[in-house]
Amino acid sequence: MRKSTLFGAVLAAMTLSLSAAAVQDQAIPDDDLGLSKASVYDTPEPAVFEYGNKDAGTVGKRVVRSYNTAPPMIPHTTQDMVPITRDFNLCKDCHSQPDMIGKKITTGVPVPAPASHYVDVKKGELYMGRWTCTQCHRPQADVKLLVESVFDKKVVTRKK
Numbered sequence: 460m461r462k463s464t465l466f467g468a469v470l471a472a473m474t475l476s477l478s479a480a481a482v483q484d485q486a487i488p489d490d491d492l493g494l495s496k497a498s499v500y501d502t503p504e505p506a507v508f509e510y511g512n513k514d515a516g517t518v519g520k521r522v523v524r525s526y527n528t529a530p531p532m533i534p535h536t537t538q539d540m541v542p543i544t545r546d547f548n549l550c551k552d553c554h555s556q557p558d559m560i561g562k563k564i565t566t567g568v569p570v571p572a573p574a575s576h577y578v579d580v581k582k583g584e585l586y587m588g589r590w591t592c593t594q595c596h597r598p599q600a601d602v603k604l605l606v607e608s609v610f611d612k613k614v615v616t617r618k619k
């Protein structure tokens with residue numbers, strides 16, 4: 460390496476470490492880190508909340524989806540239906556209704572799980588990768604938002 464190149468490299472390294480030190484000096488207050496309004500050293504206790512307790516079939520209203528193809532939220536209670544195990548799945552009993560796909564759903568009638576949820580829609584055979592419904596579908600609770608979302612569904616919504 461020529462002397463001048465070596466000098467240039469040393470100078471560049473010095474400038475880099477100097478600017479890194481300058482960035483380090485700009486300390487961020489610990490309650491400004493992340494989305495939480497409190498210090499990262501606090502252990503906040505979230506307010507106690509309860510999920511909606513209306514029985515399946517009595518709600519009638521479906522929750523607006525956050526975006527097209529989002530798994531819909533469960534509008535009714537899941538009490539006594541969870542946890543779903545290998546031998547216990549009440550969700551399936553009401554929602555595994557391939558014959559109802561595409562038909563008009565009236566109040567109180569379970570919305571049929573869509574075609575993607577079966578290995579074979581004609582046979583009504585549920586795809587086991589969908590067995591644990593609560594992995595994707597969750598009940599809702601009426602709580603105050605911890606952080607306001609600026610999510611814009613138009614950005615991710617594709618036309619089918």
Ligand code: HEC
Binds near residue numbers: 522532537554
């Ligand atoms: C007794 C029958 C029954 C059982 C059991 C049941 N559901 Fe439902 N479900 C319904 C009915 C009926 C609706 C329509 C809303 C209403 O009237 O409650 C519904 C609505 C839903 C929806 C909303 C669909 C949409 O397009 O908005 C989801 C998701 C859902 N249920 C998931 C589940 C899951 C997961 C379980 C198991 C933890 C479950 N359900 C158990 C009857 C049932």
Ligand code: HEC
Binds near residue numbers: 573585
């Ligand atoms: C791996 C994630 C996943 C699992 C597990 C899953 N679902 Fe879904 N489900 C979805 C998604 C995503 C949609 C929305 C599909 C779409 O709009 O194309 C959906 C849609 C639905 C709908 C609404 C259909 C409609 O026409 O509005 C019902 C009802 C439903 N699922 C029930 C169930 C039940 C019951 C189970 C368990 C047996 C289950 N799902 C398991 C992801 C899942």
